[in-house]
Amino acid sequence: MKFTDEQEKDNAKLLEKLRNYSEEITEDDHAIFLKMISTKLDTWQVDQILNPDEVYPRQQHVLATHWHPEFVPMELNRERIEKMFPNRKDELIIPTQHNELMTYGSYTGAEVDCYASGFQEKVQLLIHFESGKLKDKDTMLRAMLAHTRKYRASQLFDFINSFTKPIEDRLHKASRKTGVEPVAVKFACTVVGKIERMLDEHWEEVPEFSIRNKLIRNYIDALRPQFGHQFIDRVQTFVKEVKEIVKASFPLEYFYRASEIIEETRYIGGTIIIPHPEQFWPILLGRYNVDGYEVWNPQSHRYTEFLIDVVNEHNKHRNGSCKDLLILMGDDCHQGEKTRKKEEQDPEKTEREIGVQPAWDDLNIQKKLIRGGITRQNVIEEYRCRLSS
Template identity: 50%
Template sequence: MPLKAKNMELVKPEEKLKKLSPETLNRDINQDDLDAFSLITCLALSPDQVKRVCTPLEVFPEQKSVLAVHWHPEYVPMDLIRQRIESTFPQKKQELIIPTQHNQLMSYDGRYSGVEVDCYSRGFKRKVQLLLHFKSDKLEQANTLKSMLEHTFEYRSGQLFQLMETITDPKWEDYVQLAVEGTGVSDAVVEFARIQTWKLMTLLKENESPASKEIIKNRLIKDFIDAQRHLYPENFINKVQVFIKSIKKIVKANFNLTYFYRTSEVIEEARGIGAGIIVPHPEQFWPILLCEYDIDGYEVWNPQSQEYTEFLVNVINRQNRARGTGRKRLLLFMGDDTHLSEKIKDSISIEASKYYRDIGVQPAWDDLSIRKSLIIGNFSREKMIEEYKSRLEG
């Protein structure tokens, strides 16, 4: 039975401190925990959240072409996302807009579908990601790929449970101490993190119905603690979140990646049903530029990957010159990497690095510092939309 969140009430500073004392720190699940759990697992949007989703941060009335093939709807309804895009680009005439949820196929307009896939490149022992795009009617033949995505989704979501186990189970004390040494947090911070993580684990087991797969992600612990931020001192909760983030990095670094499908396997299966394939933010795994995978192109810019944009454009230009006339040229993309769930959070909970991203907003296309390299390669939003659509339709 779904849990109902209550209105959060203001707590006086002295009461917040009192809640942290060893004598009063609540180790049993109480109503505050139930309210927080309900809040972070409820996928229904309030009227205020709907307004936030539909209202863009900035409007671009002069932009006529919108290319957006790397963004994440998460659990935000597509009709609301459409309103946001239409408001952002009121004069658009040309578009290619395809969502790329992590390991889940989704469509924006019914015509094209997309997904961002985690896979494993054995040659350089790294997890890599691929953006796959399809003409939607081709997915009727995609049973094998769908099974691969389901396996990958379940395995990736297992990181949350490994993270929770690492925080709460004494057998992972070495990892906990590494995080303590790296952050300098107190024993009280660690104890609080353990208590809250144990509560979340328990609530997830006892309330499976509201906890749909859309919310089973690493950040759930962060969200659960943030949902109770009003109950405890702000500085203390900030330290807890720093500790959780440190543990998360350690768990990710030690996560066994060989359970992911190999990059070549994913590419082969995707190509078999006519997929377009793009490598996002390749500077996070440089060797992929040398692998000669059967792909359509590379992403050279997104909000978290901007440092090497001009270099990557020039690399693609050189590779295209070397290809000659017998092979299709590599295409070039910008990925806004928007996460729509960030748009519904309040000002306290947002992650600024993600909040200010928006679908189709990719200023690097108009950046004068790389404009010459783009012109040399005959790259533009308009040309990439035309060429990539042609490949997807072929």
């Protein structure tokens, strides 16, 4: 491939910057790091949250049982929802932060990582509660979730060690798969090394929420003005592949078993939904004591119609002592993505919105829903009833 004179100059400038990029931590590095771990929102970030790109004036029923507030204050989430659905008549909105109970209005929820020992895989469960039921009964559950958060956070340090020890097999495998040049690999190792040292230096200041894999992605993105989008994109592709390798080798036996989470949730009077079932196919055969399946979300929608048939068939032949399985859909919205600069946002994640699940209005899917007598409105009513019972 032949470069123009201008491209040659740009490449030369980039190589010079990379040669001069030191392993020493500068004031600028500290400033970027402190910004990355901060949960305080700037004015422009608040404006992005409070001004959604789209409004849904024709949606009168808002069902949102799978979304992640992250570090966005609940009052800002509430105002965004009110702007997005100005004509809503009814709503059931329950936040599901990863491994942490959070409350919106009268309801509390979480998305819990756990271990399905029967088929030796990590699975996730959505657990929901009427908030009043948690009083004086949730001590054990909160301790279980705290353990799970701590264990999940340990993955970040395995991720970091891949670059800083380094774990050569992981780096070689990721570089071969992504085809990135050695200079990008070296750059990633240098940057992650700085992050590791700054984590140690500022440990007392680091919020628990910031101890996650996204810290590395966000820090590298902050270097775009200095090194350009094309180079940082290549680095991010490589870093993401290393992350996937780390996740695939992460031990699962230290998570609580799915049955333990379900048992504790039922003890408190909560409900359970299985999200992403098409990512965890065996869970459909596990006969877990759950209230329903999430048949669609932005990450899991290839088999939506099949999953609706599965639920309809189950409900048709269930015995009299069992409740119907409910059909829910999840937007899987991560509100923290709304606080990132537009050019740094993940487009696939940014377009997700609380309470927006287009599958409810898909004409083919509607045919399946009608066969089971299912509408968004009656799911809201039935699920609210179960939460209160």
